[in-house]
Amino acid sequence: MSATNRRIVLVSRPLGEPTVENFRLETVAVPTVGPGQVLIRNHYLSLDPYMRGRMSDAKSYADPQPLGEVMIGGTAGEIVASEHPGFAVGDQVAGYGGWQEYSLISGPGLVMLQKVDTRQVPLSAYLGPVGMPGITAWFGLSKIIEPKPGETVVVSAAAGAVGGVVGQLAKSRGCRAVGIAGGKDKCDYVVRELGFDACVDYKAAADAAALDAMLAAVTPKGIDGYFENVGGMTTDVVLGRMNAFGRIAVCGMIAGYNGEPVPIKNPTVILRSRLKMQGFIVFENPTMVPWAMSELAAQVASGRLKYRETIAQGIENAPTAFLGLLKGKNVGKQLVKLV
């Protein structure tokens, strides 16, 4: 075991786009385990768009990330010391250890710490398709979009960790699944590897009219469900093609994360097409997590649910990898490997 713990703290809040200057790498001693505590060596750190929101101190559903403290983040790793009867050295766990190599967890933090079974599902998948991103996809699709067989479901950021699961689950429920992603490579991945029926490359659209034409070509029966990850022009175009009684699960609007306005230009379509548009936060729906995880784990174990990981190496590279995520440089789940 290394005697030091390297970690990333937030040192300033971004004005607009974040930069590596907002973060600092620190090296400290690995903490000692006390009564009721466990020490985890983190193997993987999860990087997720929601972290951008926490870097700001604007009013939101969660408190902002405090300055000078270790960045919040999901982690998967192994117990290396335990003075808690529920955990033994060698147990594999997923939780919220933050951007660091070792995490000391105690008290309320233990509620979020979960022992995981890696015999059929890889450890890292508990940060992706069987973790928060997968559960987010499952919840928005199953509980807000509630798709019926034969319907068309569209998801933006389709090559991302959440979007990829949304489309595959929609397919498994008998729907037509259409992705929207940035670039030919991502669209190829979404269709060929993940099995979506089609994927529209929004970067190839000069304007909203062009995007509308591209989307029309692959949604000949209109759109019944939309899983929203991006906001902006994409949202306007999708809304215009929604069928009556369509459902929109608002999971994220990454286009607005740096404070840019992302207006919905023509909300009258909400009335005209009698749409339901609903925001949600997966953490607030804990009762369905076991249902979601059991379906997702079974599908990953059987190989039916496909996913890809983009892996940065070493905690020192977490800030750069995170900035890349915000710009859409990753395909699938963005992780940092720490061991």
Added chain:
Amino acid sequence: MSATNRRIVLVSRPLGEPTVENFRLETVAVPTVGPGQVLIRNHYLSLDPYMRGRMSDAKSYADPQPLGEVMIGGTAGEIVASEHPGFAVGDQVAGYGGWQEYSLISGPGLVMLQKVDTRQVPLSAYLGPVGMPGITAWFGLSKIIEPKPGETVVVSAAAGAVGGVVGQLAKSRGCRAVGIAGGKDKCDYVVRELGFDACVDYKAAADAAALDAMLAAVTPKGIDGYFENVGGMTTDVVLGRMNAFGRIAVCGMIAGYNGEPVPIKNPTVILRSRLKMQGFIVFENPTMVPWAMSELAAQVASGRLKYRETIAQGIENAPTAFLGLLKGKNVGKQLVKLV
């Protein structure tokens, strides 16, 4: 019985704001009743914002009003001739007779024709609080906002036929009811006559920040439910003050009826506050109409549900009265008295 039937037909579609030139008054013979038909002398014509939508041929939930034909519209009147076993001369009825003095109804039109009981509820109320506007208020509040006692419900166009019922029903369900209306007179009516807890005069607000401050003063615990009739700046301000898990029933966006853009400037609040925003059309929910009407009729009969009517006289004045409605010149239900 007059030998002639005066009626208003649509002769052209408005480009932007409608004018009286879009309509034409015609005088024709009163039609003769044939087998299975009834002839109604209309006492009241209902004027409603949805008619603006029908004047355009943009894609919408309903077919556009055909040019050269009698304008669609709700009416209440009396059967003056009948060759249908279900209706007798003297029966009072509400239905969709259009902008005319006499209506001949047969076939599918009879489905929309309803005998009404005017012993405790005035005939005209079947076009207002006990008719389509009241049922619309009931449905949006009861089925989309679903308010709990102690919550705060805000409604725009609060002095209108729908808005006035929304606030009174919210009060009867134990909520704080706050209206938004244009002008001191309307606000006074909403608070003093209809019994809302407060009403904000949006015309007295110089900008969104001023409106926000006015609304903040009367919604100290934030807003849990919003009944949307207007769109535009009001919507942005209300959305910003919604509490987590707030519900927005989208009934109308009159600010956009002439084709003006009414963007929602910051839809990220839908995610941040996990809002549900849902458009609805009352006609599409027929199963709950009896429930709604029985509650509304009982409240009107007992005098608990207050309402006011703005009454134009004579079919020839229907176009002018309709244009006034679109500009908010009415208080309460806009009717045209035809006898």
